[in-house]
Amino acid sequence: MTTAATDEGFVVFDHVQKSYDGETLVVKDLNLSIGKGEFLTMLGPSGSGKTTCLMMLAGFETATHGEIRLGGTNINHLPPHKRGIGMVFQNYALFPHMTVAENLSFPLEVRGMGKSDREAKVKRALDMVQMGKFANRRPAQMSGGQQQRIALARALVFDPELVLMDEPLGALDKQLREHMQFEIKALHERLGITVVYVTHDQGEALTMSDRVAVFNDGRIQQLAPPDELYERPKNSFVAQFIGENNKLPGTVESLEEETCTVRLQTGELINATPVNIRHVGQETLVSIRPERIEFKPEMMPPGAHMIDAEVLEVIYMGDIFRTRMRVAGIDDFVMKSRNTLGQTKLRPGERLKIGWHPQDARALDPM
Amino acid sequence: MTDATSQMITTADGKPLKAALAASLAVRRRRAFLLVAPLFLFILISFIVPIGQMLFQSFYNDTFSKNAPALVEWFSTHPEGSEIDESAYAALAADLALMKKNRSAGEAGTRINYDVSGTRSLFTSTARGADKFQPPFKEAILKVEKKWDDPNVWRAMRSASSPFTLDFYLAANDLTRDETGKIVPVAEGQAIYKKLMGRTLMLSLEITALCLLLGFPIAFLLSSLPMRKAMLLMILVLLPFWTSLLVRTTAWMVLLQSQGVVNDLLVWLGLIRDDHRIQMMYNETGTIVAMTHILLPFTILPLYSVMKTIPPSYVRAARSLGATSWTAFRRVYLPQTLPGIGAGGLLVFILAMGYYITPALVGGADGQMISNMIAMHMQKTLNWSLAAALAAELLAIVLIFFWIYDKLVGIDKMKLG
Numbered sequence: 001m002t003t004a005a006t007d008e009g010f011v012v013f014d015h016v017q018k019s020y021d022g023e024t025l026v027v028k029d030l031n032l033s034i035g036k037g038e039f040l041t042m043l044g045p046s047g048s049g050k051t052t053c054l055m056m057l058a059g060f061e062t063a064t065h066g067e068i069r070l071g072g073t074n075i076n077h078l079p080p081h082k083r084g085i086g087m088v089f090q091n092y093a094l095f096p097h098m099t100v101a102e103n104l105s106f107p108l109e110v111r112g113m114g115k116s117d118r119e120a121k122v123k124r125a126l127d128m129v130q131m132g133k134f135a136n137r138r139p140a141q142m143s144g145g146q147q148q149r150i151a152l153a154r155a156l157v158f159d160p161e162l163v164l165m166d167e168p169l170g171a172l173d174k175q176l177r178e179h180m181q182f183e184i185k186a187l188h189e190r191l192g193i194t195v196v197y198v199t200h201d202q203g204e205a206l207t208m209s210d211r212v213a214v215f216n217d218g219r220i221q222q223l224a225p226p227d228e229l230y231e232r233p234k235n236s237f238v239a240q241f242i243g244e245n246n247k248l249p250g251t252v253e254s255l256e257e258e259t260c261t262v263r264l265q266t267g268e269l270i271n272a273t274p275v276n277i278r279h280v281g282q283e284t285l286v287s288i289r290p291e292r293i294e295f296k297p298e299m300m301p302p303g304a305h306m307i308d309a310e311v312l313e314v315i316y317m318g319d320i321f322r323t324r325m326r327v328a329g330i331d332d333f334v335m336k337s338r339n340t341l342g343q344t345k346l347r348p349g350e351r352l353k354i355g356w357h358p359q360d361a362r363a364l365d366p367m
Numbered sequence: 368m369t370d371a372t373s374q375m376i377t378t379a380d381g382k383p384l385k386a387a388l389a390a391s392l393a394v395r396r397r398r399a400f401l402l403v404a405p406l407f408l409f410i411l412i413s414f415i416v417p418i419g420q421m422l423f424q425s426f427y428n429d430t431f432s433k434n435a436p437a438l439v440e441w442f443s444t445h446p447e448g449s450e451i452d453e454s455a456y457a458a459l460a461a462d463l464a465l466m467k468k469n470r471s472a473g474e475a476g477t478r479i480n481y482d483v484s485g486t487r488s489l490f491t492s493t494a495r496g497a498d499k500f501q502p503p504f505k506e507a508i509l510k511v512e513k514k515w516d517d518p519n520v521w522r523a524m525r526s527a528s529s530p531f532t533l534d535f536y537l538a539a540n541d542l543t544r545d546e547t548g549k550i551v552p553v554a555e556g557q558a559i560y561k562k563l564m565g566r567t568l569m570l571s572l573e574i575t576a577l578c579l580l581l582g583f584p585i586a587f588l589l590s591s592l593p594m595r596k597a598m599l600l601m602i603l604v605l606l607p608f609w610t611s612l613l614v615r616t617t618a619w620m621v622l623l624q625s626q627g628v629v630n631d632l633l634v635w636l637g638l639i640r641d642d643h644r645i646q647m648m649y650n651e652t653g654t655i656v657a658m659t660h661i662l663l664p665f666t667i668l669p670l671y672s673v674m675k676t677i678p679p680s681y682v683r684a685a686r687s688l689g690a691t692s693w694t695a696f697r698r699v700y701l702p703q704t705l706p707g708i709g710a711g712g713l714l715v716f717i718l719a720m721g722y723y724i725t726p727a728l729v730g731g732a733d734g735q736m737i738s739n740m741i742a743m744h745m746q747k748t749l750n751w752s753l754a755a756a757l758a759a760e761l762l763a764i765v766l767i768f769f770w771i772y773d774k775l776v777g778i779d780k781m782k783l784g
Contacts, residue, residue, distance in 0.1 A: 060683055080686040081695075093684035097702045106698070107688035159690065 008072065009033030010194055011057065016066035018052055026052050028218040030066070034196065036161075039188050041197045044215030053215075054198050059083050062095040067213065070162065082111075083298045086155035086163040090170050093273070094139035100126070100150050100207050107158040125157040126150075126185070145176045150158040154183070156191070165197045169204065181208055201244050208229065214238050231289075235276060236364040239287040246293075246333050248286040249366065255280050260363055262286055264328045270305045271358040284363045285299055290322075290336040292360040295352055296344065304355035309333070311350040321346070327354070400559045422762075425755035429530035431478040434471045435462040442528040447548065451521055456504040463497035463508075466490070480535065481750060482523035482543070491516055518546050535756035560740070560757065567737040568764070570654060573721035578666040578715045579708060586670035586707070589678070604667050612661065616728050618753075619657040623647040623729070649731025657725045662718055666711035674709030709776045717765050737761055 011034040018027040029048045034040045042050035046095040055061040056068060059080030067074050075083060090229050094103050102121040107108045113121075126132045129149040139147055147167060156162055165184075169177045185208050199205055205212045206226040214229065214237070222234045233239035236247070250262040253269065262284055272286045295301050295309075312331065314326040320336045323346055327333035335354065337343060346352070376384040432439050437458035445455070465473040476490030493512050500507045508515050522544070526534060537543060537550060541558035545551050550556065585604065589597050607615060622628045625644045633639045647653055681703065685695035723738040730736070737757060744754035772778065 058683075058687055060686075080683070081689045081691055083687075084689070085687060087684065087687040089680045089684055091678060091680060093678070093680040095681060095685070095699055095703075105691070106685070110688065110690045154684075154688065292441075344389075358559055 004302070006071070010036040010071060011196065012062050012069040012070065013053070014067040016056065016063045016068060016104050018049070019064045025218055028222065032223070034194060034219065036194055037192050037207060039185070039195045039197065039210045041199060041205040041212045041216055043199055043210040044185065044200060045200060048215040049214040049218040050198050051166060053144070054166055054196065054223055055166065057196065058085055058087055058164055065294065082202060083307045084160050086158070086160035088155045088163070088165040088168040090167045092139070092151040094147055094150055094154070096139050098335050100131070100137050100139070101136065103139070103150065104154050107154065111158065121157055124155040128156070128227055129153045135307060140203065144172055145180065148180060152187070153357055156187070156193075162196070164196045164211065166254040167199050172206065177187060177204070184208065206242070214241060218242070233287065233362065236285050236287065239362065239364060244290050244334060246288045248288070248330065250284055250286060252277055252280050252282045259358060262363055266309055268328055270307065270361060272361040273359055274363050277363050283366045285366045286361050286363050288356055288361050290334040293335040293354055293356050295337070295354045297353070300355050301357040304357055304359070306353045306355045309352055309354045311346045311348050311352070315345050325354070408666055409673045421755050422759050424752050425535055425759050426477060426533060427530050428527075428532060428535070428752045431524065431527035433477045434466055434469065434475040435524070435528070436620055437461040438467070438524060439528045442525050447525065451516075453503055453505050456508055457502070460497060460500045460504040460508060462492075464500070465496045467497045477749070478527050479523045481538070481753070482526065483517070483519045486520055486523070489520070522546060522548060534622045535752045538753055539756040561737070563737050563740055564760065570651065570722060570736060571716050574655055574658050574662060574719045575712050575716045577655065578663050579712055581659070582663055582666035582670055582711065586667050586674055589667070589671045590674035604664055607686065608660065608664055612724055615661055616657055616725050619653070619660065620648060620729055622655055623656065650733040653729035653731065654726045654734030654736070657729050658719060658722060660727060662715045665714045665718060668702060669710040669714065670707040673704055677703050705776065709772060713769070713772055716768060719766055720761060
């Protein structure tokens with residue numbers, strides 16, 4: 001593990017720990033291998049250690065223990081300016097006293113590049129983000145979205161192999177953010193660079209990444225491609241953090257390889273897929289996605305488990321109906337149904353049977 | 368004309384929009400004015416009026432002209448170059464008699480004494496018997512005081528016969544008039560003001576540079592420390608502000624004098640011999656050390672307030688883009704602190720130019736500044752007009768630096784805190 005294997009990733013965190021005060025660990029035993037050309041997102045709530053990991057990779061923080069390797073070499077004690085890593089900051093960090101062109105030319109200047117080469121590269125980088133006309137503007141004269149593009153161009157202008165992004169879209173409005181997500185993803189694919197992206201926005205993580213590392217409490221809770229993360233969360237934290245989720249607490253009654261039965265607190269027995277269940281009698285949280293719940297008998301998936309529900313509230317959200325129900329004594333059980341022509345309209349107070357495929361009910365550890 | 372009225376925007380009931388806007392804001396404006404009126408009056412009475420009057424004195428001095436009406440009359444009817452004849456002496460005799468009656472010979476003599484030294488006693492001694500002079504007056508007066516036929520005295524009196532004069536500005540620039548009224552430099556030994564003004568400028572620039580050099584790292588530390596530690600350090604920075612200026616200056620005297628703490632320590636360590644103690648007090652060194660210490664907070668505070676607003680991500684960005692820490696500092700951090708450097712530097716420079724107490728106490732002969740000379744003329748020689756002229760020059764220099772700063776950096780970029 002400690003020796004550099006040939007199939008080792010481009011960026012490797014090897015048993016990395018980080019503490020600021022000598023009393024608590026902000027990052028606890030991080031092991032992570034990022035492949036060349038990969039788009040990896042570190043996702044997690046604030047204080048989960050994701051930004052600290054990024055700062056260690058960039059060289060602004062030193063690892064208290066463990067090793068960080070870039071292209072097979074230990075970079076623990078390499079100063080930031082020798083790492084050749086491009087970085088996009090949350091507040092863009094465009095130098096306010098320089099024009100856009102001067103900002104972009106800065107990394108080339110400090111590398112001792114000639115004037116004509118610099119100008120060509122700056123022009124190319126600006127064209128890449130469609131900002132060619134803004135070369136002589138100052139950062140303060142541009143909108144947030146424009147500054148974001150310049151920051152992106154500046155991080156790419158010196159052709160780094162690895163680019164770090166620290167919540168780069170956090171300050172933009174929703175529409176612009178979605179557009180920029182698309183553009184960053186396209187740039188990543190076109191240039192073949194490796195990207196480590198930090199965000200607390202799960203939507204951003206799911207749409208952009210090859211793999212997502214979900215951070216909580218200084219540990220990676222799950223490292224998986226977006227679809228796996230969403231559909232097969234490994235523990236309750238991931239299930240809860242990614243997307244919306246219904247949680248039914250209960251006790252494991254029987255346990256087989258592929259399936260288990262859970263007795264809910266109100267007495268109902270349901271089938272579920274065991275994820276991190278070790279033995280019968282264990283407390284568990286069964287998690288079900290709101291969009292996987294069905295209420296029309298003819299649409300019920302085969303082998304589905306039926307359970308009583310009472311409608312408490314129906315919220316019209318345009319493309320979907322969001323129905324809040326009381327299920328097994330829980331008042332915030334949510335079902336999402338598509339707003340299609342002829343969709344059955346539910347009313348508050350209505351009683352009905354709902355069901356789901358046992359595969360979609362995942363029995364997880366209680367939090 | 369009809370075009371203009373038809374294009375004028377009006378409110379719904381036909382009043383012109385501008386008038387309606389002014390009326391709707393009038394109450395608010397009046398209230399705002401009332402709120403600042405007390406301060407405005409205070410500043411007017413305690414600052415603008417006294418300073419204006421002081422500056423007025425630098426070119427207006429009527430101590431001679433009001434006491435010598437007959438001579439003023441004679442000078443106005445006899446142009447420059449006229450022979451000092453019997454009629455002039457008659458006017459002089461009449462004025463001297465008047466001065467005796469009003470006991471103002473000293474006052475009038477002092478004014479002439481600024482130009483021609485030794486003339487104050489000429490006035491007082493001659494005026495003593497002025498009521499007994501009989502024609503011919505020239506003979507009678509010259510019999511009492513031979514010096515009255517000195518053309519310099521008459522030139523000085525002619526110049527003082529008008530209360531408006533630039534003589535004090537000439538004196539402040541080490542210039543004077545010769546017998547013919549031509550402007551010439553004063554004698555070598557008497558030229559002090561220009562040298563002193565130059566030294567004041569040099570000392571102020573040195574102190575400003577030292578303050579910036581010493582204050583910059585402290586301000587940086589303050590802005591980068593966590594809040595609790597920063598507050599503690601800030602109290603240490605502000606501590607001198609809460610101590611009397613005199614106490615601080617005296618403390619430096621205790622430290623720096625030749626039998627003081629620093630010298631004792633150096634002797635004890637064997638670094639200097641007991642009979643070769645370093646002279647750090649009563650010279651320029653003393654002034655620079657003490658004033659740098661006293662003015663240091665004035666650079667730290669504006670620098671701190673500017674640095675506080677610079678996010679650490681700028682330097683980080685520069686480092687990640689390949690800049691060494693020195694390049695990142697020089698190219699990215701330093702330019703962004705310029706408003707603070709400008710504000711702190713200008714503030715300290717202006718304060719240093721006019722500093723008085725510290726150089727007076729620790730400066731000795733070499734460490735005196737122009738303000739000490741102004742104070743001397745205010746308190747000892749009582750030549751207020753010269754003091755005012757020197758003060759006006761000081762003000763002009765400060766304003767010139769202000770103007771240069773505005774041209775180079777821009778006053779709108781200044782940030783004081």
